[in-house]
Amino acid sequence: MVLKLDKVNRGPHLSTLVASSISREIAEGRLKPGDQLPTEQALAQTFGVSRNVVREAIARLRSEGRIWSQQGRGAFVTDATNTTVLTIDYDALQQANAFRSLFELRGILEVEAASLAAKRRTESDIAAMHEALDIMTGAPYGSVMWLKTDLEFHRTVAAATGNPYMVQFLTFVSERVRDSILAAGNQQRSDDMASITLGEHRRILEAIEAGNPEEAQAAMQDHLAGAAHRVGLPDIKPD
Amino acid sequence: MVLKLDKVNRGPHLSTLVASSISREIAEGRLKPGDQLPTEQALAQTFGVSRNVVREAIARLRSEGRIWSQQGRGAFVTDATNTTVLTIDYDALQQANAFRSLFELRGILEVEAASLAAKRRTESDIAAMHEALDIMTGAPYGSVMWLKTDLEFHRTVAAATGNPYMVQFLTFVSERVRDSILAAGNQQRSDDMASITLGEHRRILEAIEAGNPEEAQAAMQDHLAGAAHRVGLPDIKPD
DNA sequence: GAAGCCAGAGTTGTATGATAACCATGCAAC
DNA sequence: GTTGCATGGTTATCATACAACTCTGGCTTC
Structure with missing residues (x-):
């Protein structure tokens, strides 16, 4: 029960x-x-x-x-x-417009982070990203472990930029987005979503590993578009 | 004395x-x-x-x-x-590397904000930007009023994106950057800097007003490169 | 033996009163 | 006019007491 x-x-x-x-x-x-x-x-x-x-x-x-x-x-x-601190009101985020805005902000940071990561990644960055992706592969889609390593993968990408504030901000925003998604509970689940999401991640990783900023950027863009669709946020980039 | x-x-x-x-x-x-x-x-x-x-x-x-x-x-x-809040340690920011990182993050947001603003600005957004620029024109370079309206101009650009979180984050980051610059006190001042800076701002405003995202992006990029140089941060974008 | 009850110790939450440090103001003295 | 001082008001801190709550261990009861 x-x-x-x-x-x-x-x-x-x-x-x-x-x-x-x-x-x-x-x-x-x-x-x-x-x-x-x-x-x-x-x-x-x-x-x-x-x-x-x-x-x-x-x-x-x-x-x-x-x-x-x-x-x-x-x-x-x-x-x-x-103010010396930045806070995001949890209740306000329940509104669709606010959520969309935060999702957009996250996207901007993620895409740029992917590009920078492709330029600056070190061997240990690559290793960390591989590890996160491996754990994710073994976890059931939508499980706590899955969500946790999903965030962790994106964190390793941010870390590969070498910019600590990028990590801090992106982590903060992503967690608020995740909380909001969990609270709404409108996640669609289907079996092939796991492989699709994993594929998107793999493409990002390969581009970063290959040192190809443009491809990394594009891969992240596509991944976020997919993620937006999966949480019921269509047309995140209509303009 | x-x-x-x-x-x-x-x-x-x-x-x-x-x-x-x-x-x-x-x-x-x-x-x-x-x-x-x-x-x-x-x-x-x-x-x-x-x-x-x-x-x-x-x-x-x-x-x-x-x-x-x-x-x-x-x-x-x-x-x-x-954690429900995001904080930036003031002391840590005194280190050159940390400052550079935060400046980079600010740049990413500003550039994207300029692009989005060019796509979404309303009449009142344009008016607010003009007003900020006018006040800035009349203020002595480096004065409190100057710095204040400088931030205000950038805030109006962020506001024109229609994304409240963009405003919140950008304001937060910019203020920390400004505080750090003031604390370091290594601002170079010369008479022509005022007109140069104003010119950069005007170019941004014109691009946004014209609804040209690429040009707005480029103008903001150049402005930030100039700003980086003026605060003694060369090669912010060497890669 | 197992379940339930109860008392006691330990901890946080709140109230109360007291003292020190500090600020603003007005007035007297110079 | 300026200095010095007294005074009242405010925050910062301390100390103590009690209420509310949790946990644990022992006791009772079945």
């Missing part, structure tokens, strides 16, 4: 609620950049929690770059654009 | 230090996914701070998706791939 349980809504921590609440105030413009937040004591009182909880919320917002605080002065909303 | 004083290094909050320390333990593998963290009391003791500070640090790590915690059990390291 397969249980499909929602994650237990173990009441999120109070600090999380407070942080979200303040975050919303900022997002919706009731707190503008430069504005001073109410004092911790005042916030504690209005939310009905201890000052401690408020401080945990503020620590979180500070780490996200949304506010800054100074001892003896207070806490202030930062100049909007200066 | 002009004083050149560094901002006093007002020590970052203790909770920040604790969070960084734990973060490093995770990043360097001494704490593996699934591992349980020491108890809050133990952490407080080893760091020599109050439990309160430890909790603020943990609240922060939790919001970043690096750990999760449950009342009565403890705090655990999450399965690496589940």
Whole structure:
């Protein structure tokens, strides 16, 4: 039997609620950049929690770059654009348009990564890619292991560019895309998909190994077009 | 007389230090996914701070998706791939190689954004780009206003792609690049740089306005090559 | 022997009060 | 006008206590 349980809504921590609440105030413009937040004591009182909880919320917002605080002065909303972290809202991604946009961004990076990888790959890069592809070949299509090594293969391609930020960004984007696909659960499965997908991967690997950027780029492009189709995203590149 | 004083290094909050320390333990593998963290009391003791500070640090790590915690059990390291935020370490960026990598990533996104913008721009996109360019024309080269509108121009180009994530990622990367340039302070300044830079921008805008993706792409490519040269990054595209 | 119950220790979540460090302001003294 | 100082307000940190929860081990009951 397969249980499909929602994650237990173990009441999120109070600090999380407070942080979200303040975050919303900022997002919706009731707190503008430069504005001073109410004092911790005042916030504690209005939310009905201890000052401690408020401080945990503020620590979180500070780490996200949304506010800054100074001892003896207070806490202030930062100049909007200066967040030090990049986040992707999970709920927003459930909308088709948002998902399509993220998929497009991923494609841009993947295609360019494949091209760069073909130019710069080292022996150990090639070996890592082969290994990932081998494991994938032995895994059942759609299984956890399959998805994991699929990501791993793409990660090795990104790594072959020699650009650590390429790896970081691509991994981040790909994971969000994967999560969204899993959540939607509209993956089509059929037996020949495994061999098709594997074939696409193999073509990418061969092009990179051969040091052919244009072919690697084209192979990745085709692979992504195929992937888009498999998750029900037609015409990702109509223009 | 002009004083050149560094901002006093007002020590970052203790909770920040604790969070960084734990973060490093995770990043360097001494704490593996699934591992349980020491108890809050133990952490407080080893760091020599109050439990309160430890909790603020943990609240922060939790919001970043690096750990999760449950009342009565403890705090655990999450399965690496589940971080919900993407961060770029400021110090690491001071190294030339890292900076070059980030600059390259920015270039990839910018070039593709210019191409997409040429295909999809709307009237209001064009207007916004013109406005940014106008303000830039009136600002002194290298001034805060100049830098601000420079970023703003690129943001309008990204916005014209219609892809919100493109805007988000490009803005994020560009700001980190800008911060790093400002920190290094090795900007060369000369009078004709203003007109050169403006000319490059104008060429991009014209190509986008004309709906010519290839020319937009090429113009952006040249602009970035010029920018790389101006910040002392030669041969960004030698391969 | 197995299942269920219960108490206790350990841990996180939250509340509360106190102290130190720091900032802004106004006023007195010079 | 400037300096120095006192004062009130705020954040940063500490310390302690209690509530809520989990786990474990022993006990009871069958």
